[in-house]
Amino acid sequence: MRAVDLGVPLPVVRRETTAVEAGRLIADSGLVGLVIANKLGVPTAIVSAVDVLRLMVPGYLLDDVSLAAVFDEAGAGELWEHLADRSVGDLLDDQGVAVRKILAIESDATLVEIAARMVDARTQIALVRDSPREAPTFVTLPAVISAVLAGAGDPGPRSAPQ
Template sequence: MRARDLLTDFPTLGLDAPVVDAARLLALQDLPGVIVLGDEGEPFTILPGAEVLRLAVPAYCQDDPALARVIDEAHADEFLRALDRRTVREALPSRPRELPVTDPGATVLEVAALMARTRSPLVAIVEDGRLLGAVTLKALLERVLPA
């Protein structure tokens, strides 16, 4: 079995899209992450859902969970509004990580190893510089786990 056998169409966002659009896409389509395309239309990064939350939750609450507990609910419910003003480009870490991208001929084990190494719930599949789609962790596990 090859990556092409597990391939599915997958939504993408550009670097200048608002981060809140990524959050909406994740929620409305129940996605594990989003493929972010660079300025030339090539995969630039994979933005996992947990990373979107990391961008939204104030750093002081991530660093000290006790602070998150003392913030009243009215203010706590507003934390996602901070995303309204930020683009994906602005929110990405300054040090790029290994990009989980492979070709359609990659084996299932190659795809699984790439997911594990990059801690990404999906891998972009690219051929001749063109994004074909993605392999999700769910699709991979459904095909390889015994019934």
């Protein structure tokens, strides 16, 4: 299996993308992270879905997580009102966020090479280098793990033990 076989289109966001838009992309598509493009529209960075969630949670709650226990559902609604004012750019500028440079892999890279390079780069998403600029394709960590398991003879999803 090669990168070209695992490649899928993913949404690409920019610094101006709001926290609401970024969160909606992750929630609706089950994404492990977001691809971020530079001003020219070229994918340059990756942030994990958990870091996008970090953008949504007020900083004072991250500083003292025990405060979160005092909010009921009604009070929590007030916490989310600020989301329209936050952007992916805020996330990129946050020192506590791991912004990873996008890993580019050749379209003919093997599964073993893809897996090793993604682990080495500690990334969940890699750009397939030869994909068209206007419609880039990416290899995701879940696709790589699924292909590794299939190669290992795993028959697929099982029901949870009772």
